[in-house]
Structure formats: C-alpha cells, structure tokens
Amino acid sequence: MASREIAQYPSASRRVFGVVTILFIAFYLLWTLLPLLIMFLSSFKDLLDAFQLPATGDWGGVATLFTFEPTTKHYENLFLELNFGTYLGNSLIASLGSAGISVVLGSMAAYSLSRLDFRGKNHLFFWIISTRMAPVVAVLVPLYAIFRSLDLIGTLPGLILAYTTFNLPFAIWILKGFFDNVPYAIEEASMCDGSTRLQALRMILPLVAPGIGAFLVLCVLFGWNDYLFSSIIGSGGAKTLPPATIGLVQPQNIQWGSIMAAGAVTTVPMLFLGVLIRRYLVAGLTMGAVRE
Amino acid sequence: MTDQVVGDTGRGSRGSARLAAAEAASPSGVRTIDYTPQRFNPTPSRRYYFYMMAPSIILLAGISIYPFIWLVYMSLHTLGEAGQPDVWNDFKNFTRFATDGKFQQGWLLLIKYSAMCMVLEVGLGVFLAVILNRSKLEKFLVTLILMPMMMAPIITGLVWLFLYNGAFGWYHWLLQSIGILGATSVLGDSDIAMFGLVAVDVWQWTPLITLITLAGLKRVPQDQLEANMVDGAGPVRNFFTVAMPNIYPFLLIAVLLRFMDNFRFIDAILILTGGGPGDATNILPVYLFDVSFQYFKLGRGAAVALTLLLVTIVLGMLLVKIFEDPKRKIKVHGGDEG
Amino acid sequence: MVEVNIQNVWKYYGKTVAVKELNLKCPENSFLAILGPSGCGKSSTLRMLAGLEHISAGDIFFGDLRVNQLPPKERDIAMVFENYALYPHKTVFENMANPLRLRNVNREEIDKRVRRAAELLQIEMLLDRKPMQLSGGQKQRTAIGRAIVREPKVFLFDEPIAHLDAKLRAHMRGELKHLQRRLETTTIYVTHDQLEAMSMADNIAVMHEGVLQQFGTPSEIYNHPANEWVAGFVGEPPMNFLNCRLERGADGVVAVHPSFRLALTDAQRRLLEEKGAEAEVRLGVRPDTIAYRAGAGSGLGIAAKVFVTEPLGGDMIVEVQLGADRITVKTKIGPSANLDEPCTIAFDAARIHLFAASNGIAYF
Numbered sequence: 001m002a003s004r005e006i007a008q009y010p011s012a013s014r015r016v017f018g019v020v021t022i023l024f025i026a027f028y029l030l031w032t033l034l035p036l037l038i039m040f041l042s043s044f045k046d047l048l049d050a051f052q053l054p055a056t057g058d059w060g061g062v063a064t065l066f067t068f069e070p071t072t073k074h075y076e077n078l079f080l081e082l083n084f085g086t087y088l089g090n091s092l093i094a095s096l097g098s099a100g101i102s103v104v105l106g107s108m109a110a111y112s113l114s115r116l117d118f119r120g121k122n123h124l125f126f127w128i129i130s131t132r133m134a135p136v137v138a139v140l141v142p143l144y145a146i147f148r149s150l151d152l153i154g155t156l157p158g159l160i161l162a163y164t165t166f167n168l169p170f171a172i173w174i175l176k177g178f179f180d181n182v183p184y185a186i187e188e189a190s191m192c193d194g195s196t197r198l199q200a201l202r203m204i205l206p207l208v209a210p211g212i213g214a215f216l217v218l219c220v221l222f223g224w225n226d227y228l229f230s231s232i233i234g235s236g237g238a239k240t241l242p243p244a245t246i247g248l249v250q251p252q253n254i255q256w257g258s259i260m261a262a263g264a265v266t267t268v269p270m271l272f273l274g275v276l277i278r279r280y281l282v283a284g285l286t287m288g289a290v291r292e
Numbered sequence: 293m294t295d296q297v298v299g300d301t302g303r304g305s306r307g308s309a310r311l312a313a314a315e316a317a318s319p320s321g322v323r324t325i326d327y328t329p330q331r332f333n334p335t336p337s338r339r340y341y342f343y344m345m346a347p348s349i350i351l352l353a354g355i356s357i358y359p360f361i362w363l364v365y366m367s368l369h370t371l372g373e374a375g376q377p378d379v380w381n382d383f384k385n386f387t388r389f390a391t392d393g394k395f396q397q398g399w400l401l402l403i404k405y406s407a408m409c410m411v412l413e414v415g416l417g418v419f420l421a422v423i424l425n426r427s428k429l430e431k432f433l434v435t436l437i438l439m440p441m442m443m444a445p446i447i448t449g450l451v452w453l454f455l456y457n458g459a460f461g462w463y464h465w466l467l468q469s470i471g472i473l474g475a476t477s478v479l480g481d482s483d484i485a486m487f488g489l490v491a492v493d494v495w496q497w498t499p500l501i502t503l504i505t506l507a508g509l510k511r512v513p514q515d516q517l518e519a520n521m522v523d524g525a526g527p528v529r530n531f532f533t534v535a536m537p538n539i540y541p542f543l544l545i546a547v548l549l550r551f552m553d554n555f556r557f558i559d560a561i562l563i564l565t566g567g568g569p570g571d572a573t574n575i576l577p578v579y580l581f582d583v584s585f586q587y588f589k590l591g592r593g594a595a596v597a598l599t600l601l602l603v604t605i606v607l608g609m610l611l612v613k614i615f616e617d618p619k620r621k622i623k624v625h626g627g628d629e630g
Numbered sequence: 631m632v633e634v635n636i637q638n639v640w641k642y643y644g645k646t647v648a649v650k651e652l653n654l655k656c657p658e659n660s661f662l663a664i665l666g667p668s669g670c671g672k673s674s675t676l677r678m679l680a681g682l683e684h685i686s687a688g689d690i691f692f693g694d695l696r697v698n699q700l701p702p703k704e705r706d707i708a709m710v711f712e713n714y715a716l717y718p719h720k721t722v723f724e725n726m727a728n729p730l731r732l733r734n735v736n737r738e739e740i741d742k743r744v745r746r747a748a749e750l751l752q753i754e755m756l757l758d759r760k761p762m763q764l765s766g767g768q769k770q771r772t773a774i775g776r777a778i779v780r781e782p783k784v785f786l787f788d789e790p791i792a793h794l795d796a797k798l799r800a801h802m803r804g805e806l807k808h809l810q811r812r813l814e815t816t817t818i819y820v821t822h823d824q825l826e827a828m829s830m831a832d833n834i835a836v837m838h839e840g841v842l843q844q845f846g847t848p849s850e851i852y853n854h855p856a857n858e859w860v861a862g863f864v865g866e867p868p869m870n871f872l873n874c875r876l877e878r879g880a881d882g883v884v885a886v887h888p889s890f891r892l893a894l895t896d897a898q899r900r901l902l903e904e905k906g907a908e909a910e911v912r913l914g915v916r917p918d919t920i921a922y923r924a925g926a927g928s929g930l931g932i933a934a935k936v937f938v939t940e941p942l943g944g945d946m947i948v949e950v951q952l953g954a955d956r957i958t959v960k961t962k963i964g965p966s967a968n969l970d971e972p973c974t975i976a977f978d979a980a981r982i983h984l985f986a987a988s989n990g991i992a993y994f
Contacts, residue, residue: 014527024419028437032440035440036440036451039454051460053465057469108347116341131352133552133605138597138598139356139359172348185713186718188680190717192682192708192709193708194729196703245447278434281438321858321990322859322990325651329640332687336684
C-alpha cells in the first residue's frame with residue numbers, strides 16, 4: 001500500500017492557503033467554544049457581573065468578561081434549594097434505563113434481522129427506522145394518551161419507555177450493522193463444537209461488545225438531552241434536568257445564573273461521554289450509514 | 293456402428309432410464325439431472341429468530357401504529373363535547389389548508405430555514421473537514437469542535453438566548469460593535485430573527501457534517517488521487533474531481549438526516565423565539581406545537597402532523613435508498629477485528 | 631468410526647438448486663474428497679452433513695442414524711472452515727478447548743487433550759496467543775486442533791488449506807493425510823484443487839453444477855473418467871480433446887481426424903461395440919501420453935507445427951498446432967523450438983479415451 005501522504009510541492013498559493021487555514025481554524029474554534037466558555041464563566045458569576053457589558057465598539061472592554069469574583073452560589077442554589085439533585089438522579093435513571101432496555105431488546109432484534117432472511121424483511125426494516133424519524137411533535141398527543149391509560153405519566157418507568165421509543169429503533173438499526181460485521185462462520189464453528197444456538201450467540205457477543213458499549217453511551221446521550229418527552233410524559237414526578245432548567249425561566253424573573261449553572265451540569269457529563277465514544281460518533285449520528 | 297445412445301454413469305443412480313433420458317441433453321459432456329424431487333423434507337422452524345424480534349416489534353408497533361391511526365382518526369373527526377359521539381368532518385381539517393396562511397407560511401419558513409442551515413453547514417463543514425484532514429492536530433481539534441453536538445438542544449437554546457439578549461448578551465454587543473446589528477436585538481427583529489436561529493443550528497450541527505466529510509475523505513482512494521496528479525491535476529482540481537464524488541453520498545446522507553432533524557427538534561426554537569416575533573420564525577413544527585399544545589386544536593394539529601409525517605416518510609425512503617445502494621455503502625470490514 | 635451415507639439429497643436455496651439427487655457413501659474411517667469447481671454444490675453438501683443447512687430433500691445417515699433433524703451439536707462431527715472461523719477474542723488454547731468445555735469435560739482432561747493435539751500439530755508454543763497474532767498456517771493448525779481434540783465421529787473439512795501459499799499447502803497436504811490415517815476417523819474433505827483430492831483421498835466424488843459426475847478412487851477418476859467433463863477437470867495440464875470420426879477399416883476400427891488416422895486396439899473395439907458407440911466421437915489424450923520430437927520428418931507418425939514451448943525446468947510443455955486444433959504435450963526438457971517450426975508427434979492408442987460427441991459419456 002502506498003503511504004497516505006501525497007507528495008506536496010511548495011508554491012505561493014500553497015503558502016497563502018496555509019495562512020488562511022490557520023486563520024480559519026482559529027476563527028472556527030473561537031466561534032465554537034465561545035458560547036460554552038460564556039456559559040461556564042457566567043455560571044460562576046454574580047448576576048451583576050454576568051450582566052456587565054462594555055460599551056458598543058469598546059473592544060478593550062472584552063476584559064470585563066473575565067473580571068469577576070467567582071462564586072458557586074448558583075450551584076448551591078440549584079442543589080440545595082431547587083432540588084436539582086433529584087432531577088439529576090431522574091435524568092440518570094431514565095437515560096440509563098432506557099439505554100439498557102434499548103440495547104438488550106435491540107440486540108436481540110438486530111441479531112435476528114442480521115442472520116435471518118425472509119420475505120418483506122426490507123419493509124420491516126424501513127418501518128422500524130421510520131418510527132425513529134417521525135417528528136416527535138406529531139405523535140406526542142397520541143403517545144400521551146397511551147401513557148395516561150397505562151398510568152405511566154409522571155413516572156420514571158414511563159419516561160424510560162418514552163425514551164425507548166426513539167432509542168430502540170435506532171438501536172436495532174445500528175446494532176444490525178455490528179452483527180453484520182461478524183462472520184456467521186464463527187457461530188457455525190461454535191455450533192459444530194457442540195453449542196446450542198443461544199450459546200453460539202453468546203460466543204459472538206464479546207465481538208460486538210465494544211460497538212454495543214459505545215452505542216449504549218449514545219442512547220444515554222439521547223435520553224439525557226431530550227426535552228419534549230420529559231416535559232410532557234415525565235411532567236410531575238419524573239422531572240429531568242432539561243425541563244427543570246426550563247423551569248428556571250420565569251416570565252418576571254429569569255434566573256440566568258442558575259440557568260447557566262444547570263446548563264453546565266447538564267452539558268459537562270455529555271462532553272466527556274462524547275469524547276469517550278468519539279470513534280463511534282459518526283456511525284451513531286448517521287444511523288450507521290457512515291463509519292469511521 | 294450404430295447411432296444409438298446408451299449412457300449410464302452407473303454410480304449411485306436409481307432408475308437409470310430416467311437418468312439416461314435426462315442425460316441425453318448435455319452438449320458439454322456433463323452429467324445433468326433435469327427433474328425435481330417429488331417429496332421435500334419439512335422446512336425447519338425459524339421461530340427462534342422471531343421470538344427474539346417479537347418484543348421490539350410489539351413495542352414499536354404500539355408506539356407507531358396506534359398513534360398513526362389516532363392521527364388519521366382525529367384529523368377526520370370533530371370531537372364531540374362530553375359524551376357526544378365524534379362527528380365526521382368531511383376533510384375539513386385538510387381543505388382548510390388552502391386558506392390557512394400560517395400553515396403555508398410554516399412550510400415556506402421551514403424550507404427557507406432548512407435551506408439556509410444546510411448551505412452554511414455543508415459549506416463550513418466541508419471546508420473545515422478538508423483543512424482538518426491535512427492537519428497534524430486533527431484528533432485534538434475534532435474533539436474540540438464536536439462539543440456543541442453533545443449539548444442538549446434546550447440548553448443550547450437557553451445559552452444562545454442569553455448571548456442574544458438585548459441588554460446583556462455578549463453576541464448582541466459583538467454584533468453591534470462590528471456594526472451589523474442596529475438598535476434592535478437579534479431575536480426581537482423579524483428581519484433578523486431567522487438568521488439568529490440559523491446561526492444556532494449552524495453552531496450546533498456543522499461538526500456533524502465535518503465528521504461525516506472527514507470519514508468520507510479518509511476513504512478517497514489514494515490511487516485515484518495519485519493517478520489524477522500524474523495526469524496533471526493540482527490539489528484544488530483533485531479535490532473536485534476525485535474527492536468530491538467520493539464524499540458526495542456521505543454528504544447526501546448527512547443533509548437528509550439534518551433535514552429530518554429540523555422537522556423533529558424544535559427545542560431550541562421554542563425557547564429562543566417560540567415562532568416570533570410576529571410569525572417570522574413560525575416554521576411548521578413550531579406551528580404544529582402551538583396548534584396542539586397552546587390552542588389544543590387536536591384535530592387540526594393531527595392534520596398538520598400528517599402532512600409533516602408524509603414528507604418525513606418520503607425523505608426517509610430516499611435515505612434508505614441511499615443506505616441500501618451497495619456502491620455507496622462503504623463500511624469497515626470485520627468490525628473491530630479489522 | 632462411522633459410515634456416512636447420503637441418499638438422494640437435494641439442496642434448494644429458494645428456487646435455485648445447489649445439489650441435485652446426490653447419492654454418496656463414505657465407508658467407515660475412509661477419506662472422501664468432494665472435488666469440483668466453485669458453485670458445484672460441494673460446500674452445500676458439507677454444510678448439510680454438518681447440520682448447518684437444512685436438507686431440502688433426501689436423507690443423510692451416519693451409520694444407521696438418520697441425522698436430518700439433528701442440530702450440529704448432536705451429530706458428533708467436527709468441522710474445519712475455509713476461513714478457519716477461529717474465535718478472535720480467545721487464545722489458541724481456549725479455541726481448542728471450546729468443544730471440550732461445551733461437553734463439560736473436566737479441567738485436567740481438557741488441558742491434557744488440548745496439549746496432546748497441540749503437540750501433534752506442533753503449535754504448543756502458540757497456545758497463549760490470539761488468532762490475530764497467528765500466520766495463516768498457524769490459524770489453520772489451530773482450526774484443525776479444535777476439530778481433533780474431541781475425537782468426533784466424522785471430520786468435515788471445507789477447503790481448509792485453500793488460503794495458504796503454495797509451498798505451505800503442499801506441506802499441509804501430507805500432514806493432513808498423515809493425521810487422518812493416524813486418527814482413523816471418517817473424513818469428508820471439500821476442495822476445488824484436484825491435487826489435494828488426488829493426493830489425499832481414498833475416494834473422490836467429482837461434482838459439477840450440483841450433480842455428482844463420478845465417484846471412484848483417485849486412480850479410477852484419473853484413468854477412467856466417466857465423461858468428458860471429468861476427464862477435462864482432472865489432470866494437469868488438462869486432457870486434449872479432438873473431434874474424430876470412427877471408421878471400420880481393414881485394420882479394425884480407426885479414429886479419423888483431418889490430420890491423422892489412429893487404429894484402436896481390439897479391446898477398445900470390443901468396448902465400443904458393446905456400448906453401441908456413435909460414429910462421431912471426441913478423442914481425449916493426456917498431454918503426458920503424447921510423444922514429441924522436434925524437426926520435420928523426425929520420425930513420429932503425425933506431422934504438426936510448434937505453437938510455443940514452455941520449459942518448466944525438468945519438463946517442458948509444448949503447444950502444438952495440429953491442423954485447426956491446438957493440443958498440449960508434456961515432454962522431457964529439450965531445446966526450445968521457434969514458432970511454427972515443424973515437429974512430429976505420436977499418440978499411444980492404448981492410453982487414449984473416447985467420448986460420445988453427443989453427450990460426452992466415456993466409452994473407455
């Protein structure tokens with residue numbers, strides 16, 4: 001195989017391009033990271049500091065962004081007075097629970113779809129993924145009716161089930177790709193060795209485990225970041241972080257400090273998870289169509 | 293010498309007369325058999341697989357088929373007040389689309405919004421990917437760049453609401469200082485609000501396009517690039533004639549996915565403008581949300597939802613077509629075993 | 631340890647037929663090779679024997695036991711796969727121990743038997759490695775090891791050495807045959823390589839397009855091919871075929887070709903009469919039974935022209951233009967000839983084959 005690098009020859013245009021490149025990356029990083037930075041900084045600022053802005057056109061005034069007395073009072077407010085500990089727990093339980101259920105049920109279905117051929121398989125497959133593509137707003141009302149008749153509104157099991165509605169089809173779709181990549185011969189070899197079908201399936205599970213693990217994380221992320229379902233299905237007893245944060249937006253009194261703190265609390269764990277499963281992110285976010 | 297044919301390979305054949313007849317027609321000197329067996333063994337059961345699929349399918353059916361039937365029913369009936377039966381409404385909810393300005397505008401705005409997002413995200417994302425692909429710091433930079441994607445859309449909306457704030461928002465100040473923004477705030481001006489929303493979507497989702505393009509660029513066949521260079525192409529030409537056709541299918545998938553997500557995720561828009569000011573950012577899903585959850589016109593909402601669903605399904609079929617196309621489906625073989 | 635008996639077996643994949651009316655018997659403890667080009671149904675047959683594929687019609691017996699409905703686990707077979715199908719996450723030891731573990735053999739026994747098999751295959755030093763770290767030959771030995779630790783009733787090999795390089799393949803042929811003779815287990819071996827089949831098997835079943843073409847010992851297959859296709863498939867370089875016409879002359883029966891007349895032996899004449907042969911026949915001659923001499927009028931009966939010579943060290947392949955036909959001759963090494971140089975060749979009447987032109991069935 002040839003080396004990845006293609007020979008390059010210096011030229012004036014290439015040098016200009018090099019400078020443009022660096023400028024562009026610098027600008028893009030600033031654009032990407034600034035909102036996050038301001039969120040974190042503001043969450044440690046007293047409101048008076050947070051609302052400080054320099055005069056229009058006063059470029060030197062940018063320094064005011066960084067001049068403040070750090071305070072953790074917004075975080076204290078969240079956890080000591082606003083019950084965010086409970087919401088954090090709800091978020092964790094709901095997203096982990098749903099991810100777990102989706103991955104277990106999804107693996108079973110994906111494995112079967114990967115190994116079995118039958119008429120109408122493609123239609124079934126399309127139907128499965130279309131349940132994921134349906135606009136949430138469109139189906140929210142009937143879903144609410146179903147959940148209410150099952151007495152699941154405002155409960156954690158209800159919320160887990162609600163998240164599963166979008167995680168499961170996604171799980172089946174992606175995990176099928178993982179199983180497709182494991183040669184069937186390995187299971188056959190195992191069966192010739194004297195295993196039953198179920199034992200043969202257990203034999204290949206370690207091979208798909210990394211993919212399933214990364215995928216589990218992605219399901220957690222989707223559940224954790226959800227707002228519409230948790231605000232409607234989870235309202236009341238199973239409030240999670242996103243609706244709780246929205247709760248801080250009150251018509252007369254938007255508690256910006258606490259909102260920024262809540263944003264940080266919601267975002268930071270996901271940033272770490274994102275870095276953790278970076279390798280699988282593209283596959284995950286494109287429903288397996290693109291793999292790195 | 294006679295011209296009669298007598299043939300029987302003799303081995304393992306029962307009923308040589310039948311065999312001889314069958315073998316008469318074999319020009320290439322091969323023994324052939326031209327009949328089918330009379331009795332087949334019973335086909336084996338595949339229940340095992342169906343049992344494994346059943347829980348998922350039942351669950352998915354519950355959350356997709358019932359709501360769909362419900363939507364159709366609701367859109368075609370006027371709900372009776374307390375205890376009265378529902379009344380067939382002669383497609384009233386659908387015929388009124390013709391005169392429903394907000395509905396039509398909602399579609400137009402959705403298309404306008406999506407188009408702006410796509411153009412900017414693809415332009416920025418692809419350019420960024422090309423640059424990063426040549427950078428030694430690729431891994432590190434990509435990790436930084438993908439951060440916005442991890443953020444809950446609702447938190448994104450809140451943070452940008454803060455940044456756009458006319459009194460203390462840093463981006464408000466920045467835009468005014470540069471001289472782009474006049475006295476109004478970004479989200480308060482019906483001419484600018486849409487751009488404000490587009491900026492948020494671009495901020496959050498350009499990294500996805502970049503990641504996908506990077507994955508595509510890694511697969512551009514090196515030999516094609518080299519052949520093209522030997523033919524006398526420069527790097528720019530190389531990109532457009534060799535790399536671009538290779539990443540095009542990936543981009544198409546990305547664009548379709550983003551398009552459908554614009555139908556699905558309105559968290560950020562709900563918190564940023566809620567469709568305002570006026571109806572300047574009242575894209576269809578937001579309008580649908582208002583109809584169903586602000587005015588509780590469930591029948592009308594269902595009709596609007598059905599139109600949205602229809603378009604989504606068409607887009608989805610398109611997407612699956614691309615997925616299934618073996619030429620475009622490029623995967624790493626053998627999973628993690630390489 | 632058991633006789634394998636395939637009776638009237640058919641395999642359908644949807645509407646496509648892979649195996650048609652197959653009847654085969656592999657005697658106890660013997661080595662049967664199923665030989666054929668890709669797509670001939672040989673792998674399907676093996677997979678039906680293993681229990682990995684449903685048998686569409688017909689029956690398979692292991693001894694007196696009809697195994698149609700038995701899953702692989704209950705058939706007491708061991709199979710070696712084309713791509714080895716090792717468990718990538720397990721060490722060589724664990725790969726080989728797997729069949730024993732699944733049968734709840736105790737720990738010391740497992741250790742003993744795996745080590746014995748590893749010793750036999752000379753892979754004792756690799757027991758702690760994972761398949762990723764092994765070469766092709768080592769993977770293949772591990773796969774064989776996994777098959778022999780258990781002493782099954784039947785060994786099934788699906789092109790086990792097809793992916794090794796030529797040198798290793800030649801070496802493994804000998805080893806596999808030795809192993810089979812030592813373990814004395816009924817073995818069915820699928821291959822597309824006639825060299826493997828000829829050199830290792832007690833019996834060969836030649837298959838093409840789902841149909842058994844011929845079943846016999848390697849010598850029967852080589853010396854008495856049942857039809858033109860088998861004759862052309864077995865043997866390297868392949869047999870030459872010439873269209874001839876049979877005529878009864880003063881000197882008995884003669885095969886007439888535009889370039890030569892070849893008198894047949896009395897034994898051959900009797901066979902033709904017995905079988906009521908047609909006049910139009912195909913004459914088959916193996917390249918190594920043709921005599922060749924360079925130069926015009928060099929003494930052999932048939933005058934021809936050299937198309938090209940290909941020296942192979944000790945031997946030489948000469949392609950000879952004989953009228954409109956081109957035939958291959960294998961001879962001892964000699965000086966290379968120029969294009970179109972005249973030469974003479976001769977056929978050994980006792981060693982030719984005749985096939986019916988209409989259906990390819992062999993007369994002798």
